[in-house]
Amino acid sequence: MTSASHLDEWPLPAFKLNSKLAIVEYSEEAKKLVGDCSSFLEILDEGSKEKAREFLSSDRPSEPLELNFISVSKELFLGDVYSKWESDFCLNIVLVPKGNRLLEITSQLLSLRTRLQETNYDLLLEKERTEELLQQVRQLSAPCIDLGKKHVLIPLFGDLDPRKIEVIRFHILNRIYETGAETVIMDLTAMEQLEQGGVDYLESLMQTFKVMGIHGIVTGIKPQHALQLHHLKNGHDLHFVSSLQTVLASRKLLL
Numbered sequence: 001m002t003s004a005s006h007l008d009e010w011p012l013p014a015f016k017l018n019s020k021l022a023i024v025e026y027s028e029e030a031k032k033l034v035g036d037c038s039s040f041l042e043i044l045d046e047g048s049k050e051k052a053r054e055f056l057s058s059d060r061p062s063e064p065l066e067l068n069f070i071s072v073s074k075e076l077f078l079g080d081v082y083s084k085w086e087s088d089f090c091l092n093i094v095l096v097p098k099g100n101r102l103l104e105i106t107s108q109l110l111s112l113r114t115r116l117q118e119t120n121y122d123l124l125l126e127k128e129r130t131e132e133l134l135q136q137v138r139q140l141s142a143p144c145i146d147l148g149k150k151h152v153l154i155p156l157f158g159d160l161d162p163r164k165i166e167v168i169r170f171h172i173l174n175r176i177y178e179t180g181a182e183t184v185i186m187d188l189t190a191m192e193q194l195e196q197g198g199v200d201y202l203e204s205l206m207q208t209f210k211v212m213g214i215h216g217i218v219t220g221i222k223p224q225h226a227l228q229l230h231h232l233k234n235g236h237d238l239h240f241v242s243s244l245q246t247v248l249a250s251r252k253l254l255l
Helices: 028-034 046-056 101-117 121-141 162-179 196-211 223-233 244-249
Strands: 014-017 023-026 065-070 076-087 090-097 145-148 151-160 183-194 215-219 238-241
Touching (some): 028 090, 046 065, 196 215
Parallel strands (some): 183 215
Antiparallel strands (some): 014 023
16 A cells, blocks of 8 residues: 555544545554554554454443554654544554653652651641642643533633643543544633634644544634634634634524
8 A cells, every 4th residue: 555645634643544444545644653554453463453453342432442553663662542434344544652741740749748748847838839839730631621512612711822732632532532522612712812823722632523524613812813723724624703603593504
């Protein structure tokens, strides 16, 4: 097979498999990461092959699958696999390599909390501050609101920068996968500054929604941000709506 594929435009490693888990198509990002392979099982560590075979062969995978992959440089890396059967003979796969940013933050905070627990009562206030920081990490990790009927609302606030999207992206995808969402509403009403790097990460997230067969709606765009976000509509299954109230009041948009 050749690497020329309509999946090349996708920002994350993506594959199209047949019912025997042979790779029919793959994106350019997939080729860069794992090289040119004919079978999905070939790019997995030995301990992950059976796990992948059982999970991906089932009719309705209910959650993302964590597997160990072999990169093109023969190094192991951990990644989450999101899968969706397009038909009885065609399985779409999106690979999300595990990011270390959130793990590093959490590890640092947990280490600080451990040290504080070993000190005396005078450091109690610092321990409480650490607990507050841990709670903030949790809040950043789960900004999804289940509206029912397979609709999910994701309100974003503050500045849209690469760090914010990087921290919340994996948790957004996990939450959407758990709820089986078919429509995702990204509400930018409370967004302030939009950094270009953050917009690029947001586009990557929207591309992933498209691969997963999810309809995306973006609301709350301010006039000064419209130019930066206008190009997101091109090539994506996206609707831009002026306000969240308009979306919630529209049966057509939420079908």
